[in-house]
Amino acid sequence: xxxxxxxxxxxxxxxxxxxxxxxxxxxxxxxxxxxxxxxxxxxxxxxxxxxxxxxxxxxxxxxxxxxxxxxxxxxxxxxxxxxxxxxxxxxxxxxxxxxxxxxxxxxxxxxxxxxxxxxxxxxxxxxxxxxxxxxxxxxxxxxxxxxxxxxxxxxxxxxxxxxxxxxxxxxxxxxxxxxxxxxxxxxxxxxxxxxxxxxxxxxxxxxxxxxxxxxxxxxxxxxxxxxxxxxxxxxxxxxxxxxxxxxxxxxxxxxxxxxxxxxxxxxxxxxxxxxxxxxxxxxxxxxxxxxxxxxxxxxxxxxxxxxxxxxxxxxxxxxxxxxxxxxxxxxxxxxxxxxxxxxxxxxxxxxxxxxxxxxxxxxxxxxxxxxxxxxxxxxxxxxxxxxxxxxxxxxxxxxxxxxxxxxxxxxxxxxxxxxxxxxxxxxxxxxxxxxxxxxxxxxxxxxxxxxxxxxxxxxxxxxxxxxxxxxxxxxxxxxxxxxxxxxxxxxxxxxxxxxxxxxxxxxxxxxxxxxxxxxxxxxxxxxxxxxxxxxxxxxxxxxxxxxxxxxxxxxxxxxxxxxxxxxxxxxxxxxxxxxxxxxxxxxxxxxxxxxxxxxxxxxxxxxxxxxxxxxxxxxxxxxxxxxxxxxxxxxxxxxxxxxxxxxxxxxxxxxxxxxxxxxxxxxxxxxxxxxxxxxxxxxxxxxxxxxxxxxxxxxxxxxxxxxxxxxxxxxxxxxxxxxxxxxxxxxxxxxxxxxxxxxxxxxxxxxxxxxxxxxxxxxxxxxxxxxxxxxxxxxxxxxxxxxxxxx
Numbered sequence: 001x002x003x004x005x006x007x008x009x010x011x012x013x014x015x016x017x018x019x020x021x022x023x024x025x026x027x028x029x030x031x032x033x034x035x036x037x038x039x040x041x042x043x044x045x046x047x048x049x050x051x052x053x054x055x056x057x058x059x060x061x062x063x064x065x066x067x068x069x070x071x072x073x074x075x076x077x078x079x080x081x082x083x084x085x086x087x088x089x090x091x092x093x094x095x096x097x098x099x100x101x102x103x104x105x106x107x108x109x110x111x112x113x114x115x116x117x118x119x120x121x122x123x124x125x126x127x128x129x130x131x132x133x134x135x136x137x138x139x140x141x142x143x144x145x146x147x148x149x150x151x152x153x154x155x156x157x158x159x160x161x162x163x164x165x166x167x168x169x170x171x172x173x174x175x176x177x178x179x180x181x182x183x184x185x186x187x188x189x190x191x192x193x194x195x196x197x198x199x200x201x202x203x204x205x206x207x208x209x210x211x212x213x214x215x216x217x218x219x220x221x222x223x224x225x226x227x228x229x230x231x232x233x234x235x236x237x238x239x240x241x242x243x244x245x246x247x248x249x250x251x252x253x254x255x256x257x258x259x260x261x262x263x264x265x266x267x268x269x270x271x272x273x274x275x276x277x278x279x280x281x282x283x284x285x286x287x288x289x290x291x292x293x294x295x296x297x298x299x300x301x302x303x304x305x306x307x308x309x310x311x312x313x314x315x316x317x318x319x320x321x322x323x324x325x326x327x328x329x330x331x332x333x334x335x336x337x338x339x340x341x342x343x344x345x346x347x348x349x350x351x352x353x354x355x356x357x358x359x360x361x362x363x364x365x366x367x368x369x370x371x372x373x374x375x376x377x378x379x380x381x382x383x384x385x386x387x388x389x390x391x392x393x394x395x396x397x398x399x400x401x402x403x404x405x406x407x408x409x410x411x412x413x414x415x416x417x418x419x420x421x422x423x424x425x426x427x428x429x430x431x432x433x434x435x436x437x438x439x440x441x442x443x444x445x446x447x448x449x450x451x452x453x454x455x456x457x458x459x460x461x462x463x464x465x466x467x468x469x470x471x472x473x474x475x476x477x478x479x480x481x482x483x484x485x486x487x488x489x490x491x492x493x494x495x496x497x498x499x500x501x502x503x504x505x506x507x508x509x510x511x512x513x514x515x516x517x518x519x520x521x522x523x524x525x526x527x528x529x530x531x532x533x534x535x536x537x538x539x540x541x542x543x544x545x546x547x548x549x550x551x552x553x554x555x556x557x558x559x560x561x562x563x564x565x566x567x568x569x570x571x572x573x574x575x576x577x578x579x580x581x582x583x584x585x586x587x588x589x590x591x592x593x594x595x596x597x598x599x600x601x602x603x604x605x606x607x608x609x610x611x612x613x614x615x616x617x618x619x620x621x622x623x624x625x626x627x628x629x630x631x632x633x634x635x636x637x638x639x640x641x642x643x644x645x646x647x648x649x650x651x652x653x654x655x656x657x658x659x660x661x662x663x664x665x666x667x668x669x670x671x672x673x674x675x676x677x678x679x680x681x682x683x684x685x686x687x688x689x690x691x692x693x694x695x696x697x698x699x700x701x702x703x704x705x706x707x708x709x710x711x712x713x714x715x716x717x718x719x720x721x722x723x724x725x726x727x728x729x730x731x732x733x734x735x736x737x738x739x740x741x742x743x744x745x746x747x748x749x750x751x752x753x754x755x756x757x758x759x760x761x762x763x764x765x766x767x768x769x770x771x772x773x774x775x776x777x778x779x780x781x782x783x784x785x786x787x788x789x790x791x
Contacts, residue, residue, distance in 0.1 A: 014045045014046070014047045014048075017045075017046050017047045017050070017083050020084075020085065020456070021046060021454070021456070022453075022456055022481075024453055024481065024785065024786075024787075025453050025454045025455075025456060026046070027786065027787075028450050028453050028454060028786065028787040029046050029049070029454060030042060031786070031787070032091075032095070032450065032787065033049060033091075033094050033095055033454075034046070034048075034049055035048075035049075035052075035099075046083075047083065049094065050079050050082045050083045051079055052097065052098035052099075053078070053082065053089070053093060053094055053097040053098060054075045054076075054078035054079035054082065055075050055098055056097035056098030056099070056102070056352055057078060057089075057093070057097055057104075057345055057348045057349055057352050058071050058074045058075040058078055058348060059071070059352060060348040060349070060350075060351035060352040061074060061348060063351050064418065064419050074344070077341055078341070078345055081338060081341055081342070081345075084319065085316050085319050085454070085455040085456060085457070086315065086316055086319045086320070086338050087313060087314070087315050087316065087338055087341070087342045087345070088313065088314060088316070088448075088451040088454060088455055089104075089311065089312065089313040089345065089346065089349065089451075090104075090105075090106035090311060090312040090313060090446070090451070091106065091133060091450060091451065092104050092105060092106050092132065092133040092134060093106075093311065093313075093349055094451070095133055096132070096133065096354075097349075097352065101354040102352075102353075102354055103129075103132035103133065103134060103353065103354055103355070103356055104311055104349050104352060104353045104354075105134060105309040105310060105311045105349075105353060105355075105364070106133075106134060106135060106297070106310070106311065106312050106446075107134070107135060107137075107297035107298075107302045107304060107309060107310040107311075107312065107371070108129050108134050108135065108136050108137070108297065108304070108307075108308070108309045108360065109136070109137045109138070109139075109294070109295045109296070109297065109303075109304035109305065109306060109307070109308055110122045110125050110126055110129070110136055110137070110138055110306070110307065111138075111139075111142075111294075111306035111307065112138050112139065112140055112142060112143065112163075113142060114142050114143050114144055114238065114239065119143075119163055119166075122138065122167075123166065123167055123170050125357055126167065126170060126171070126182075126184075127170055127173075127174050128356050128357060129356065129357075130171060130174055130182035131174050132356060134309075135182070135183040135184070135185075135297055135298040135299075136182075136183075136184050136185070136297075136298070137184070137185035137186075137187065137295040137296050137297045137298060137304065138167065138184065138185065138186055138187065138295055139187045139188070139189075139216070139294035139295040140160035140163070140164060140186055140187070140188050140192075140198075141187070141188050141189040141192050141216065141238060141294060142238050142294075143157075143159070143160040143163065143238065144157050144159075144237065144238060144239040145157075145159055145160070145192065145193035145194045145237060146158060146159025146160075146161070146162070146194055146197065147159070148193075148237065148239060159194050159197070160188065160192070160194055160198070161194065161197050161198060161201055164186055164201070164208060164211065165207065165208065167184060167186075167211075168184070168207075168208050168209070168210055168211055171183075171184060171210045172210065182210055183210060183212070183298040183299075183780070183789075184210055184211045184212070184298060185211070185212050185213075185214065185295060185296055185297060185298045185299070185300065186198075186208070186211045186212070186213050186214070187213075187214050187215075187216050187276065187278075187294065187295040187296065188213075188215060188216065189215075189216040189218070189278065190215055190216060190217050190218055190221050190259070191218065191221070191234065191235050191236050192235060192236075192238070193235045193236075193237055193244065193246070195215070195235065195246070195259065196246060196254065196259070196262065198213070198215070198273070199215065199259075199262050199263055199266055199273055200262075200266065201213060201273075202266075202270055202272045202273070203266070203269070203270075205270060205588060212272065212274065212298055212299065212300070212581075212779060212780070213272050213273040213274070214273055214274040214275060214276045214296070214300060214579065214581075215263055215273050215274075215275050215276070216275075216276055216278035216294075217275050217276070217277055217278065218278060218279050219277075219279040219280070220279075221256065221260075222277075222573055224256045225256050225257065225260055228256070229255065229256050229257035229260075230255050230256070230257060231255060231256050232245050232253045232254070232255055232256075233245065233246055233253070233254045233255060233256050233258070233259050246259075260566075260569075261566075263275065263569075264562055264565045264566045264569060265562055267565050267569075267582050268560070268561075268562045268565045268582075268584060268587070268722070269587060270587055270588055271581065271582060271583040271584065271587060271588065271776065274300065274579060274580060274581035274582075274779070275569060275579060275580055276296060276300060276303075276549075276578060276579035277573060277577070277578055277579060278293070278294075280576075280578055281293050281296075281303045281549070281578050281579075284303075284547070284548075284578075285303075285429075286367075286428050286429045286430060286440045286441060286547075287305070287367060287424050287427070287428045287429070287440055288429070289427050289428075290305055290363070290366075290367075290424065291305050291306060292305075293305065294306070296549070296579070297310070298779075298780075299446065299447045299551040299778055299779035299780055300549060300551055300579050300581065300779055301371070301373075301444045301445055301446050301447075301548060301549045301550055301551035301779075302369075302371050302441075302444050302446070302548050302549065303548060303549065303578075304369070305363065305367075306363075307357070307359040307360050307362075307363050307364075308360070308363050308364060308367065308369065309355070309360050309364045309369075310364075310369045310370065310371050310441070310444075311346055311349045311350065311353070311370055311371070312346075312370075312371040312372075312373065312444070312446045313342055313345065313346050313370075313371070313372055313373070314372075314373045314374055314375040314446065314448050314451065314452075314460070315335070315338050315339065315342060315372070315373070315374050315375070315404070316374075316375055316376045316452075316455045316457050317330075317335075317374050317375070317376040317377050317379070317380040317400065317457075318376035318379040318380050318383065318456075318457045318458070319376065319455070319457070320334050320335050320338070320380075321380055321383045321384065322334075328383050328384055328385075329384075330380065330384060330400075332403060335403065335404075335407075336403075336407050339372070339404060339407040339408050339411060340407065340410075340411040340414075342372055342408075343370070343372060343408050343411035343412055343415065343439075343442065344411070344415065346370035346371075346372060346439075347368065347370060347412075347415055347419075347438055347439060349370075350364065350365060350368050350370070351365075365423070366422065366423045366424045367422055367423075367424055367439075367440040367441070368422040368423075368438060368439045368440060369439060369440050369441040370439050370441065370442055371441070371442075371443065371444035371446055371548060372404065372408050372442060372443050372444075373404075373443065373444055373445040373446050373448075373460070374400065374401075374404065374445060374460070374461065375448040375451070375452045375455060375457055375458065375459060375460050376452065376455065376457030376458055377397065377400070377458065377460065377461040377462075378458040378461075378462060378463045378464045379457050379458045379464075379483070379484075379485050381393055381396070381523070382483070382485035382486065382489075382523060382524060383485055384396070385523055386523070387522055387523050387525065388463050388525055388530060388534070388538070389525060389529075389530045389531065389534035393534075393538065394534075394537055394538060394541045395541075397461065397538055397541045397542055398541040398542070398544060398545065400542075401443075401445075401541070401542045401544070401545040401546060402544075402545040404443060404545070405442075405443050405545045405546065405547070408442045408443055409437065409442060412437045412438040412439045412442050413435065413436065413437050413438070415438035415439075416436045416437050416438040417436075419438060420438075421436040421437055421438060422437070422438060422439060422440050424440065425437065425440070428440060441547045441548055442547050443545075443546050443547045443548065444546060444547065444548030444549060444550070444551075445460055445461055445542055445546060445549075445550045445551055445552070446460070446551050446778075447459070447460060447551045447777075447778035447779065447780060448460050448778070449777075449778065449780070449782045449787065449789050450787040450789065453784075453787050456484075458483075459777050459778060460551060460552065460777070460778050461538060461539070461542055461550070461552060462527065462552060462553070462777045462778060463525060463526060463527045463529075463530055463535075464483055464526055464527070465508070465526060465527050465775045465777060465784060466504075466505070466508040466509070466526055466775075466784070467482065467483045467486045467504050467508070467509070467510060467524060467526060468480055468481065468482045468483065468486075468501050468502075468504040468505040468508075469481055469505055469508070469772065469773070469784055469785070470505050470772065480501050480502060480505045481784075481785070482501055482504075483524075485524075486524050487501075489520060489524075490516075490520075493517065493520070495515065495516060495517070500513075500515070500516075508526060508528070509525075509526050509528065509529055510524060511525070511529050527555040527775075527777070528555055528556075528557050528585060530555075532554050532555075532556055532560070532564055532567075532568045532582075533567075533568075533571060535552070535554040535555065535568075536554060536568055536571045536572050536575060536577065536580070537575065538552075539552045539554075539572070539577055539580070540572070540575035540576055540577050543575075543576055543577050543578060544576060549578040549579060550577070550578070551778040551779050552581070552778060552779070553581050553582070553583050553776050553777050553778060553779055554568055554572075554580060554581065554582045554583070555582075555583055555585065555776065555777075556568075556582060556583065556584045556585065557584070557585050558584060558585045558586040558587070558643060559643050559725065559726060559727075560584050561721075561722050561723065561724070561725050562722040562723060563722075563723055563724075565582055565584070568580065568582055569582075581779045583776040611672055611675040611676050612646075612675050612676070614637075614639075614646055614647070614675070618637050618638065618639065618640075618646070618647075619637070619638055619640055619730050620635040620636060620637045620638065620649075621635070621636050621638065621717060621721075621729050621730070622634070622635050623635075623636070623713040623714075623716055623717050624713075625703075625709050625710075625712055625713035625716070626696060626698050626703060626709070627652070627696065627703055627705075627706055627709035628692065628695050628696045628703060628704075628705070628706075628709075629652050629659045629706060630652050630653050631652070631653050632650055632651070632652055632663070632706070632709050632710065632713065633650065633651050633652075633653070634648065634649070634650045634710065634713040634714075634717075635648070635649045635650070636648055636714070636717055637649070637671075638726065638730060640730060643726050644674075645674055645680055646671070646674050646675055647671040647674060647675070648667050648670045648671055648674070648683075648710075648714075649667055649671075650663050650664075650666075650667050650710055650713075651663070652706075659706060662706060663706050663710070666687070666706070666707060666710060667710075670683050670687075670710075680714055680718060683711070683714065684711050684714055684715065687707040687708065687710055687711040687714075688707075688708060688711035688712075688715075689704065689708060689711075690704065690705045690707040690708050690711075691704045691705055691708075692704060692705035692706070698712075765783040765785065765786060765788050770783060770785055770786040770788065772784065772785035772786065774788075
């Protein structure tokens with residue numbers, strides 16, 4: 001690498017770029033993007049990388065008869081827009097452009113046909129794509145349901161979920177040789193016979209760890225949910241189009257409302273499945289004559305036809321904030337320039353791309369889809385003094401996306417005059433509107449996890465996750481990385497201090513810090529400071545002006561209820577979103593990451609197993625429950641600060657000494673488990689259904705033992721807590737006994753779910769030398785420190 005200072009004392013290009021890049025950005029580039037020789041030694045600098053990518057992409061201009069002089073000019077422009085952090089393409093382009101047989105696209109949808117040959121052809125194609133750094137989406141809606149007839153063998157099929165696991169194992173097997181971890185999206189239509197099994201597929205979070213799951217919800221389902229929610233849910237066998245009902249184990253049938261409530265409940269528990277409004281997505285299909293959208297890429301922002309791919313890129317909005325007459329403004333003229341250059345860049349990528357599968361080559365060049373979006377939106381709002389959760393914030397977001405759509409469409413039409421419209425244009429929706437355009441799809445808002453680190457800005461349109469966070473560096477030191485916009489205003493107004501920043505790094509938010517001016521706290525909000533409604537409204541504001549869709553996570557605090565998730569889904573549909581993903585803080589606290597544990601991790605796990613000491617006075621919720629031995633009075637003791645259940649006490653009115661001693665033993669062991677961070681869900685799975693020689697019928701089902709009665713009491717407690725919130729129970733605003741009158745009508749299909757996680761718990765990054773907290777943004781778990789991403 002050549003990174004020496006020039007003899008006249010001025011900085012070289014490498015030095016100028018290195019000076020702009022943060023230490024974190026340089027670490028990410030060195031770890032994942034810069035080329036290395038056979039011995040693993042870096043063979044290029046960041047400036048070398050931008051030159052390599054610019055040359056590799058601009059070389060495609062030769063296909064259009066552009067002169068070498070013009071190509072040199074375009075190469076310089078491409079280099080400049082990347083080196084200054086104004087625009088960056090998706091990771092595969094940064095990694096592979098300018099290299100032999102480089103695959104440059106990030107997004108693919110691979111069809112999964114209903115045959116063994118079709119399934120394993122799809123798995124083979126997936127391996128080829130993921131080895132080169134691409135992400136894959138699949139619809140499993142074409143596969144016949146579990147137990148269905150297989151004529152060729154005379155047997156029955158194991159169903160879509162079993163084959164999904166095969167796809168997941170294939171991803172695990174190939175990801176070690178890839179540039180980044182493989183990521184998949186699995187979609188199943190709401191009317192598939194195995195939809196209940198699909199919704200429940202990630203109850204065990206050790207399964208399908210490289211899959212995001214989304215239910216494809218139809219317009220018809222949403223109409224029934226609104227107008228006739230007690231209607232029996234109908235499904236259709238994709239093999240023969242036979243329509244049937246979905247039966248429960250007790251012989252009753254699932255209703256539309258039941259299915260929706262199960263989706264909501266599972267999303268509350270673990271953030272999955274998400275939902276996509278599959279009919280709404282297809283209403284925006286520019287080439288319906290080629291087929292229907294069945295799936296999206298892994299983070300949901302790019303619906304694609306079978307075998308389609310898409311290349312993505314993002315404009316850094318923060319880089320477009322400038323000073324004018326002593327005030328900060330957004331530079332729309334420069335935004336226009338960057339948009340037009342970015343569209344040209346992404347269109348060139350299509351021809352510079354080395355497509356690894358012929359079917360992908362054909363349809364990708366036939367539709368020429370690109371996905372131009374934005375990043376740095378939260379930083380831009382900070383700089384312009386606009387609160388994220390405000391009407392001004394929503395209006396500004398809509399204005400940004402409308403401008404991006406207008407100018408990118410104009411740029412694509414100008415390219416069509418020079419290079420011709422996309423080959424399938426004559427039979428497309430564009431042609432019906434009298435428009436000749438170069439790209440069938442132009443805009444989407446994609447995840448920008450590592451490229452936003454390189455650009456030095458916030459991710460996509462997400463609010464920042466924290467204004468400061470601790471980052472481990474190679475020598476074992478911990479450095480505090482501060483949001484530059486907040487750091488600037490803190491120093492300008494004179495309230496900056498290292499102790500303040502350290503406190504913010506521990507809290508993540510400044511909302512309760514009265515030493516910081518109120519107007520600053522009003523603007524500098526983080527993801528968990530923002531109510532779910534505002535998250536959805538911001539997503540909808542961008543979606544209104546977006547060709548494809550938006551990758552965004554609706555972050556919720558750990559105390560969010562099932563009702564909060566339900567309302568979020570309904571609001572997203574009402575406001576025109578094409579899909580929605582929620583994540584409740586801490587809900588995956590016991591998720592075993594599919595990575596090897598280090599010795600240090602094992603030590604930490606053992607340390608956590610020490611039962612915590614409890615204060616002498618704590619609030620409790622009382623539940624009365626019928627059992628075969630008489631009424632049981634159950635008290636569930638709650639830590640009000642952590643919003644976590646810590647102990648269970650139970651006593652029988654007329655059970656006798658033997659029954660009461662057995663019950664005391666159960667409660668002592670259960671309380672011990674809760675005091676080491678255990679979950680009520682785990683207790684339910686162990687206690688529920690235990691039989692004995694005595695049982696008693698109740699309106700909620702037969703109680704078969706003391707243990708089963710205790711499990712039923714916990715279920716009832718969980719239901720009311722999740723519907724109304726823990727605070728309401730602790731403050732006496734609702735009681736289990738009064739709610740029980742409506743329990744049969746209101747309860748979800750299964751009430752055995754995780755307890756509310758306490759606020760302080762975080763999943764640690766598994767990368768060696770990092771161990772920062774993972775956060776959930778843009779539909780994926782990722783590390784703000786080193787750039788590690790599960791997707």
